[in-house]
C-alpha cells in the first residue's frame with residue numbers, strides 16, 4: 001500500500017501520463033526487454049510450449065517445400081515476424097536453417113547460404129536479442145546464417161517483393177495493430193467500461209475487435225503474398241479459438257477464462273487502483289489490451305479472401321498452462337505463484353501499461369495483480385489451457 005506522500009507523487013504522475021491511445025500502438029506494444037525477472041526473455045514459457053507443440057508441423061511444412069535449385073541467387077532468406085527476444089526466436093531460426101540445410105545437402109549435394117531476418121516493432125529490445133546470440137551459440141551449434149534486424153509492423157510491407165523463402169510468425173499475430181476507435185469512445189455502444197480486455201464483454205465491443213482483427217490479418221497476408229517467393233512457406237502460430245467457440249468466449253472453459261492473466265486478476269487490480277483513489281474511472285476504462293483470439297474459420301476466411309496461398313494445415317490445439325511440477329511447486333507457495341504470474345504479465349504488458357499510467361502507477365498495478373493472483377488459491381489447483389491456431393501455407 002502506498003503512503004500519503006507516495007500517493008501525492010502518484011497524483012502528479014497520473015496527470016502526466018493519463019491519455020487515450022490507439023494508433024500509436026506500434027510505439028509501445030512490445031514485450032519487456034532486457035533479461036531481468038520481469039523480462040520477456042525470462043517469461044516466455046507458454047510461447048515456448050506452443051512452439052514445441054507446433055514444431056512437427058513446421059518441420060513437415062519445410063520438408064514439403066520445393067527446393068530452389070539453380071536459382072541465380074543461391075541464398076535462402078528466412079524471417080521471424082514478431083521475434084521479440086530470448087531463446088524462442090533463435091531456436092526457431094536455427095531449426096528452419098538446419099532442416100533446409102540438411103535437405104539441400106541430401107538432395108543437391110551442397111548447402112546454400114542463409115540469411116535470417118529478425119523482425120519486430122521498433123520498440124522491441126533488439127540489442128538484448130543480438131547480445132543473446134553469443135550465449136545461444138555457446139550452448140548450441142555454430143550459427144550458419146547471416147543475421148539482420150528488421151524493425152517495423154508486420155501489418156505493413158517489411159521486405160521487397162519475392163524476397164523470402166520462409167516466413168514464420170510465432171505467438172504474435174493475436175496482437176492487433178490498434179484498439180478499435182469505437183471501444184475508446186465514451187459515447188459509443190462499444191465503450192468497454194470496467195474491463196481491460198474483451199473476454200465476456202458486450203457484443204458491440206467484441207464486434208469492433210473482431211472487425212479490426214479481420215482487417216489486420218488481411219493486411220498481414222497481402223504483405224506476405226508480395227514478399228514470399230512462389231513455393232515459399234508461411235508458418236503461423238497464434239493464440240486462437242476453435243470455430244465452435246463464440247468470439248465473446250475468447251478463452252474456452254470457465255477456469256481457463258477466469259485464470260487467464262488478461263481477465264479476473266487484471267480487472268481486480270485496476271479496480272483496486274480506482275478504489276484507492278490512485279486513478280480516475282476513465283483512466284481504467286480507456287485501457288484495453290489489443291489482443292484477439294481468432295477462430296479457425298476467421299483465419300481460413302482471411303486466407304481465402306487474400307488468395308495466393310495454399311493452406312496445407314490449419315489447426316486448433318490446446319496447450320496446458322503450466323507443467324504439473326510447476327503447479328505443485330506453486331500450490332505449496334502461492335506467493336511465488338503470484339510473483340511468477342505478475343512477472344509474466346509485466347513481460348507482456350508493461351510497456352503498454354507504463355505508457356498509459358507512467359512507471360510508478362504501472363508498478364502499483366502489477367503489485368496489486370500479484371497480490372490478487374496469490375490469494376486466489378482455489379484457482380491454483382485448477383488446470384487451465386491456452387488455445388492456439390497453427391497455419392502452414394505455401395505461396396502459390
Ligand SMILES: C[S@@+](CC[C@H](N)C(=O)[O-])C[C@H]1O[C@@H](n2cnc3c(N)ncnc32)[C@H](O)[C@@H]1O
Nearest residue numbers: 030047082083084088120121153154170172175
Ligand atoms: C508474445 S511475443 C512472441 C515472441 C516470439 N515469437 C516467441 O514466440 O517467443 C509477441 C511479439 O509480437 C510482436 N508484435 C506485436 N505486434 C506486432 C506487429 N504489428 N508487428 C511486428 N511485431 C509485432 C511483439 O512486439 C512481441 O515481440
